[in-house]
Amino acid sequence: MSDIVQDETPPTFGVEGYDVTGEETGPPPAPDAPMDGGAGEGHGPEGAPPLVPVRALIEERRKRREAEQQLAALAAPLPGEGGFAASGGFAGPAGWAGHGAAAPPVPPQLPPHVEDARMEGAEHAARSRHADFDHKLDAFTRAALARPALIQEMRASADPGEYAYRMGQALLGASQPPAQRPPDPRLFEARIRADERARLLAEQRAAYLTESLSGVQSAATTGDEHGWRPKSLEEILGA
Numbered sequence: 064m065s066d067i068v069q070d071e072t073p074p075t076f077g078v079e080g081y082d083v084t085g086e087e088t089g090p091p092p093a094p095d096a097p098m099d100g101g102a103g104e105g106h107g108p109e110g111a112p113p114l115v116p117v118r119a120l121i122e123e124r125r126k127r128r129e130a131e132q133q134l135a136a137l138a139a140p141l142p143g144e145g146g147f148a149a150s151g152g153f154a155g156p157a158g159w160a161g162h163g164a165a166a167p168p169v170p171p172q173l174p175p176h177v178e179d180a181r182m183e184g185a186e187h188a189a190r191s192r193h194a195d196f197d198h199k200l201d202a203f204t205r206a207a208l209a210r211p212a213l214i215q216e217m218r219a220s221a222d223p224g225e226y227a228y229r230m231g232q233a234l235l236g237a238s239q240p241p242a243q244r245p246p247d248p249r250l251f252e253a254r255i256r257a258d259e260r261a262r263l264l265a266e267q268r269a270a271y272l273t274e275s276l277s278g279v280q281s282a283a284t285t286g287d288e289h290g291w292r293p294k295s296l297e298e299i300l301g302a
Contacts (some may be wrong), residue, residue, distance in 0.1 A: 191222025196224075199231030206234050220257055 190196040207213040213230065220226040 185224035199228045202234045203227045203231035
């Protein structure tokens with residue numbers, strides 16, 4: 064802050080008619096000398112308040128300037144917050160409409176050379192885990208050329224190499240005909256549930272029909288109130 068102090072014109076204190084700019088006639092006093100030109104004890108005439116040396120006043124002025132500048136820097140809005148704060152934040156429709164544009168862009172967390180080293184390490188690790196990594200990576204690369212958002216998602220993932228492998232595998236499976244696609248475990252589960260449900264329904268229906276027919280047969284065997292009853296199958300065959 065020394066350059067700011069040198070560029071400013073020191074104020075006129077008006078003590079004993081002395082101006083620190085040196086415009087008054089006569090030689091200025093020493094830096095540590097009292098402003099009244101006394102004996103150097105820092106006191107004026109008897110009964111007057113003590114006087115402050117010029118150097119102490121300039122130093123106090125400099126400290127106050129620095130404090131004011133720091134306070135102004137803390138109170139200043141951050142980059143990109145001007146329009147958003149002026150619109151009232153999220154309090155009104157204008158804030159909701161402009162909150163996306165007002166937010167400053169998020170800077171990259173890693174330098175470019177560090178990010179490149181991270182991507183290469185993830186690629187080598189994924190290639191060591193999967194024998195068909197190059198085939199899946201080629202499918203992912205072709206899709207990423209048409210959809211750059213895939214590259215951003217890969218960089219944001221915890222394991223970029225594994226993300227590229229899984230995404231390439233999914234893209235290859237979607238591009239194959241249904242007869243050549245790998246089986247989906249969810250389809251097997253749904254088929255097993257449907258077969259089990261059909262089997263249970265068939266067993267319940269058979270048990271219900273058996274009980275109802277046995278009741279009809281027993282009622283027919285006892286006969287009616289006049290003693291008539293239909294002949295059973297054994298009686299018909301025996302006759």
